[in-house]
Amino acid sequence: MKLSDLYYYPLKLYVVISCFLYFRKLRVTGLKNIPVKGPVIYAINHQNALLDPLVVHSVSWRNPYFLTRADVFNNKFLDKFLRGVKMLPIYRIRDGFDSIKMNEGIFEATKTILIKGGVVGIFPEGSHSITYRLRPLKKGIARIAFMAEDSADFTLNVQIVPVGIHYESHFSTKGRALVSYGKPILVADYKQTFLKDQNKAFNKLLSEISDRVKSLIISIESKDYDRIYEIYKNKRVYKRNLKEQLKADQALIYSIEHGKKFEEKSNTGNLLMRVIDNSWYLLWKIVGFIPRTIVDFLVKKRVKDPHYIGTIRLAYSMVLFPIILLILYYLVKFLVF
Numbered sequence: 408m409k410l411s412d413l414y415y416y417p418l419k420l421y422v423v424i425s426c427f428l429y430f431r432k433l434r435v436t437g438l439k440n441i442p443v444k445g446p447v448i449y450a451i452n453h454q455n456a457l458l459d460p461l462v463v464h465s466v467s468w469r470n471p472y473f474l475t476r477a478d479v480f481n482n483k484f485l486d487k488f489l490r491g492v493k494m495l496p497i498y499r500i501r502d503g504f505d506s507i508k509m510n511e512g513i514f515e516a517t518k519t520i521l522i523k524g525g526v527v528g529i530f531p532e533g534s535h536s537i538t539y540r541l542r543p544l545k546k547g548i549a550r551i552a553f554m555a556e557d558s559a560d561f562t563l564n565v566q567i568v569p570v571g572i573h574y575e576s577h578f579s580t581k582g583r584a585l586v587s588y589g590k591p592i593l594v595a596d597y598k599q600t601f602l603k604d605q606n607k608a609f610n611k612l613l614s615e616i617s618d619r620v621k622s623l624i625i626s627i628e629s630k631d632y633d634r635i636y637e638i639y640k641n642k643r644v645y646k647r648n649l650k651e652q653l654k655a656d657q658a659l660i661y662s663i664e665h666g667k668k669f670e671e672k673s674n675t676g677n678l679l680m681r682v683i684d685n686s687w688y689l690l691w692k693i694v695g696f697i698p699r700t701i702v703d704f705l706v707k708k709r710v711k712d713p714h715y716i717g718t719i720r721l722a723y724s725m726v727l728f729p730i731i732l733l734i735l736y737y738l739v740k741f742l743v744f
Contacts, residue, residue, distance in 0.1 A: 415492055419464065425725045426465040430584045431688055434649045435466040437588035437623075442566050446521035446555065447471075447591070450548055450616045451570040452541050452624055453530035455577050457718040460494075463528060463570060466586050471526035474513070474547075477506065497547070499533070514551055521555040521565055528570075531616060537577045537714055539636065539660075541626045544617055549609040552594045553601055561598040566591035569616060571623025573653055578716045580699075580724075585649040587623040592616065625656045629664050638663050644671045698724070698731040 427433050441447065449471055453459055460473045470493060477496035480486040486496075495513055498506040517527050529551070531544040548567070556563050569589035576582030592615055601608035629635045639660055646652035655671050662669030692699070702723045710719045 415470075418492060419470070421725070422461055423465040425721065426462055428691070429580055429721050429724060431581050432583040432649065433462070433466070433586075434583075435586045435588070436650050437590075438466075438468065440588045440590050441467070441469060441568055442591060445524050446563055446565045447526045448521070448548065448552055448565065448567045449526065449528040449570050450567050450620060451528060451530050452572055452620050453532045453535040454537055454539075454572065455574060455717045456535050456715050458721055459530065459535070459572055460528060461718075461721065462572060462584060462586060467526075469526045471528040472517070472520055473528040474517070474530070477509075510547075514547075514554060517551050518555045518558060521551075522559065522563065527551070531613070535714060538632065539625045539627050540632065541617060541621050541624065544613045546609050546613065548616065549612045552612065553597075553605070553608065556594050556598070557601070561595045563595075565594040567594060567612075567616060568592075569619035569623060571620055573624050573656075574717075578713070578720075580720070583649055583652075585653055587650075587653070589619045589623050592619065623653075625653070625660050627660055627664070635660070635663055642669075644673050646673070694732070695728060697735065698728045701731065702727055 447469070449463065449467075451459060451463055455462075457475075457479075460475070464471065464473070472493040472495055474497040475489065475494045477498045480489055480496040489496075495516060496509075497513055498510050500507065520527055529548045531548040532542045533545040533547070536542065552565055552567060556565050568591045571585075571587045571589070573585045573587070574582055575584070592612070594612070597608045597612055600611060625639075627635050627639070639656070642659060642663075644655060644659075646655055659669055659671065661667070702720060705723055706716060706720050710716050
């Protein structure tokens with residue numbers, strides 16, 4: 408056992424609990440699509456900064472390594488800690504052209520992980536954006552996949568599992584979130600194309616990954632994004648089941664973009680389940696009112712970049728909620744008894 412294992416697994420459990428408490432509702436679908444063993448790459452859409460890997464990690468029963476923006480590894484202590492929780496730095500042009508060369512070592516590290524049958528989580532868009540749209544994918548994910556397979560003459564059986572994260576709100580804990588795992592893509596299926604023309608293989612694989620991920624999220628393709636989004640927001644019909652909600656949202660976006668009529672009836676589920684859902688949520692709001700108020704104040708005061716609101720809100724919540732609730736518990740216990 409490595410030293411990092413002593414804090415990795417307890418920390419993962421804490422992240423799981425925190426993520427499920429953070430959202431009004433967090434659900435996952437398609438877990439059966441994750442191969443039980445063997446090398447796997449998660450191809451994940453990227454909308455909500457560091458919240459994305461935490462959410463995917465909390466609903467994945469395998470333990471992936473995540474490629475993460477290199478600038479968060481600047482501190483030596485953080486570098487060691489982040490690597491211990493299975494995060495690896497990926498360098499971008501904005502980090503300096505000399506830094507890009509360091510990606511060669513990271514690509515080799517991911518290849519080794521895959522050869523050993525591990526899992527690597529990659530955000531192939533290359534950056535995050537708080538928009539409901541999948542942006543063009545970078546070639547890094549294809550390069551890593553083919554590098555691993557080519558080293559074993561395409562007998563490694565690397566599979567790419569598309570992962571879609573859909574947030575009802577990128578900023579608020581009142582929103583619901585759905586994580587969907589799609590059917591895996593077998594990289595070896597592109598062997599002949601790769602041997603003949605590597606660029607063509609890269610592009611074909613990226614195209615398939617893009618199509619698969621888009622099927623798991625809502626992606627507004629129109630250049631007139633703001634107008635389409637406003638219409639979608641006003642016409643959206645609430646569904647209690649998040650999988651049904653995603654399908655309805657996708658159909659609505661398609662109808663708006665193509666000028667087609669679309670009507671959807673609300674399906675909020677039976678009255679008893681709605682009462683149970685709302686009761687738990689109301690109870691949690693009451694219990695967590697004080698720490699939540701403090702977290703909201705800190706986020707509003709300290710976070711300037713909206714892309715990081717969700718991430719910092721969860722980080723503050725993970726630290727402050729248990730401390731404040733513990734203080735309140737002993738305070739009430741002292742006053743009552």
